Amino acid sequence: MLRPVIVGIDGSPESLAAAGWAAREAQRRDTALRLVHAWAWSPHPSAAVPSTTSQRQWAQRILREARDHLGSLYPHLHVEEAQIPGPAPAVLLEASSQGALLVLGSRGLNGFTGYLAGSVSLSLTARSTTPVALVRAGEQAADAHQLNVEGHSSTDTPYRAVLLGIDLAHPGDEAIAFAFEAAQSRGAAVQVLHGYRPPSIAATGRGAGGGRETAAEHQSALDALVQPWRAKYPRTAVTTSALRGRAQSLLLHAASDAGLLVLGRRDRPRSGPFTGPTIHAALHHVRCPMVVVPHA
Secondary structure, three states: OOOOEEEEOOOOHHHHHHHHHHHHHHHHHOOOEEEEEEEOOOOOOOOOOOOOOOHHHHHHHHHHHHHHHHHHHOOOOOEEEEEEEOOHHHHHHHHHOOOOEEEEEOOOOOOOOOOOOOHHHHHHHHHOOOOEEEEOOOOOHHHHEOEOOOOOEOOOOOEOOEEEEOOOOOOOHHHHHHHHHHHHHHOOOEEEEEEEOOOOHHHHOOOOHHHHHHHHHHHHHHHHHHHHHHHHOOOOOEEEEEEEOOHHHHHHHHHOOOOEEEEEEEOOOOOOOOOOHHHHHHHHHOOOOEEEEEEO
């Protein structure tokens, strides 16, 4: 049986947008969706909890309303729910080990609403051994599609491309596979982007021509890396770009027109949880959904 898509629910706009995105992803995968709410009594409950309702009842209501809402939108989707006591990072980390994908709502690190935004999503992104998807509040199904002839979002148009950021030093087959599978399930193209910083003239000793040779070498290495995936997914349109510049800046610019951003996260057991500057920048600024895929 296929593993379910797991989504964290806390009642915030971010988590509800994440639940919608997760439901559509579960449908594409033909698998179940599991709603998980981490519950812990607090001496200072949210102002959203009515004085006549216990915190546990309020938590149960959050799950029930999310389940009913998704059931009305996706009647053929199998939706499970779980209310688990404990701190959110530990609960969701354990839940993610039983799923194919963990989906979280996120406002980035500059804002905070609910326990899934900000520090919790960053912690889970850095620690999970399962791919983690991060979805902003307000994300709609049409946002993943190209604009129609009138310049409006519409689910009747093709999907926007899946953008895959690659570090040629540590590419990670898991992230590449995720991007191509996501593109295939959407009928979308894959855009593979590698940013590099060329060595200085003093370091290479090759003069002005060194920059041109470096660009060609990076592009050739990127094409060679992607070639087996082109062969494996022959119906998926693929473009590759090895561009000079900071990877963070290049990805943020390219992601402005993408439907999904996929990045690999190298697992470093000895150094502890770590995302790296590129993922960190994407968490701050990228508006489209993004998936961080751990790899060795």
